Amino acid sequence: MSGEAPGETLDDLVVANHILYAEGVVDGFGHVSTRHPERPDRFLLARSMAPALVAADDLMEFDLDGNATGGDTRTPYVERFIHGAIYKARHDVTAVVHSHSPSVIPFGVTGGSLRPIYHMSGFLGAGAPIFEIRNAGGMTDMLIRDNALGDALARTLGRGAVALMRGHGSVAVGFSIKQVVYRAIYTEMNARLQMEASRLGAIEFLAPEEARLAAAMNDTVLERPWELWKRKVEVGK
Numbered sequence: 001m002s003g004e005a006p007g008e009t010l011d012d013l014v015v016a017n018h019i020l021y022a023e024g025v026v027d028g029f030g031h032v033s034t035r036h037p038e039r040p041d042r043f044l045l046a047r048s049m050a051p052a053l054v055a056a057d058d059l060m061e062f063d064l065d066g067n068a069t070g071g072d073t074r075t076p077y078v079e080r081f082i083h084g085a086i087y088k089a090r091h092d093v094t095a096v097v098h099s100h101s102p103s104v105i106p107f108g109v110t111g112g113s114l115r116p117i118y119h120m121s122g123f124l125g126a127g128a129p130i131f132e133i134r135n136a137g138g139m140t141d142m143l144i145r146d147n148a149l150g151d152a153l154a155r156t157l158g159r160g161a162v163a164l165m166r167g168h169g170s171v172a173v174g175f176s177i178k179q180v181v182y183r184a185i186y187t188e189m190n191a192r193l194q195m196e197a198s199r200l201g202a203i204e205f206l207a208p209e210e211a212r213l214a215a216a217m218n219d220t221v222l223e224r225p226w227e228l229w230k231r232k233v234e235v236g237k
């Protein structure tokens with residue numbers, strides 16, 4: 001349990017789990033975490049379960065090495081190391097989404113760069129880097145199951161908002177739960193649109209400066225889609 005964390009944070013994290021499922025970013029797999037608002041050396045993440053079913057009681061608290069705190073013995077996600085490693089490397093990051101959202105997968109396996117095709121995904125900047133797990137761990141089951149792999153993924157992410165994981169999925173980071181949910185949803189959408197556009201011809205992507213300006217603008221209106229997505233999952237209950 002994470003009883004010390006403010007209720008609003010817990011509520012938003014639960015809602016984020018449900019939104020990401022409703023918007024097709026996660027299914028039975030994938031997860032979203034937030035840094036503990038009062039303990040920057042800890043983060044909150046559900047126990048190992050389908051995101052759509054997460055309730056406040058399912059949230060666990062971890063240190064940045066991925067150890068559950070407070071003697072919590074419930075089964076955690078194998079890939080919790082993704083979250084801790086990124087929080088360690090990126091002090092600006094407050095929330096992380098890891099997913100296997102389908103439209104992104106082709107870009108991770110072909111080296112085709114996922115770049116911002118429209119203003120909604122300006123946060124992709126000059127394009128999302130691709131994490132090659134073989135370079136970090138040789139032959140693996142593709143999962144980020146320890147801190148060494150988590151650290152390697154965080155290095156590939158660098159200062160970016162999104163990194164693709166070859167043959168696996170992607171990770172998005174944000175300065176808030178609302179921003180990371182926005183980024184995860186529009187990463188999937190950008191991938192789908194980029195694939196469609198590529199069949200029509202050469203794509204004129206946003207220039208890096210256009211991407212930067214668009215991302216800054218969208219960061220001022222994160223509440224608007226959040227309220228809509230939240231309403232949808234509440235109505236659907």
Ligand SMILES: [Zn+2]
Nearest residue numbers: 079099168169
């Ligand atoms: Zn995964």
